[in-house]
Amino acid sequence: MDAQHWDEMYRGSDRVFSGSPNPVLIAEATDLPPGQALDVGCGEGADALWLARRGWRVTAVDISVIALQRAAAAATDVGDRVTWARTDLTTASLPADAFDLVSIHYFPLRRRPGHTALYRLLNAVAPGGTLLFSTHARADLPAREGFDPADYYQPDDIARLLDPTWNVLINGTRPRAAPAPAGTHHTHDTVLRAVRRP
Numbered sequence: 001m002d003a004q005h006w007d008e009m010y011r012g013s014d015r016v017f018s019g020s021p022n023p024v025l026i027a028e029a030t031d032l033p034p035g036q037a038l039d040v041g042c043g044e045g046a047d048a049l050w051l052a053r054r055g056w057r058v059t060a061v062d063i064s065v066i067a068l069q070r071a072a073a074a075a076t077d078v079g080d081r082v083t084w085a086r087t088d089l090t091t092a093s094l095p096a097d098a099f100d101l102v103s104i105h106y107f108p109l110r111r112r113p114g115h116t117a118l119y120r121l122l123n124a125v126a127p128g129g130t131l132l133f134s135t136h137a138r139a140d141l142p143a144r145e146g147f148d149p150a151d152y153y154q155p156d157d158i159a160r161l162l163d164p165t166w167n168v169l170i171n172g173t174r175p176r177a178a179p180a181p182a183g184t185h186h187t188h189d190t191v192l193r194a195v196r197r198p
């Protein structure tokens with residue numbers, strides 16, 4: 001699933017996602033004071049825009065230039081509060097200790113020996129900041145040719161890798177609060193919310 005794959009997916013439809021922010025983000029970030037946020041795999045930008053409209057300054061990154069163009073086109077009312085950046089998060093370096101919220105929703109992060117890309121994301125969370133990671137529950141992800149869901153991190157995998165400088169607030173499964181994406185039968189999300197100790 002490289003940049004070409006994602007660009008083709010976005011080109012295949014005028015709008016791929018609903019345009020609404022993820023319910024998990026709304027549920028878990030509404031109580032957070034605005035600060036600096038990193039939206040990882042921002043897609044068409046609904047989460048980044050929701051955060052910016054609540055006063056966050058957002059760095060929104062994605063590997064797909066098509067997704068980023070759409071997101072930027074929708075960002076007419078947020079001034080300079082969102083920076084859109086084309087980045088491959090499996091290889092890019094990230095600033096350490098920089099973000100009060102690192103928000104990761106349905107981002108296909110492959111498990112790798114050494115967990116380098118994952119640790120870069122964890123290290124990007126500022127002391128006192130929040131990591132919010134949600135994805136489809138593994139039971140909703142049947143293996144198919146070329147795709148083994150066990151190759152991708154689930155919240156529980158990440159929780160096990162957190163050192164004692166983290167406080168895990170949520171590590172569980174909940175019913176989806178939004179309709180399943182077209183063509184899927186997703187019913188549940190898995191969610192990790194963790195705070196890096198100040």
Ligand SMILES: C[S@@+](CC[C@H](N)C(=O)[O-])C[C@H]1O[C@@H](n2cnc3c(N)ncnc32)[C@H](O)[C@@H]1O
Pocket residue numbers: 001006017022040041042043044061062063064067087088089090104105106107108
């Ligand atoms: C399933 S979509 C989720 C989009 C958005 N977070 C949402 O919840 O609507 C996954 C997104 O991750 C992006 N992506 C995939 N691999 C990436 C990578 N290595 N670096 C940056 N973005 C990537 C894709 O382009 C896509 O927009």
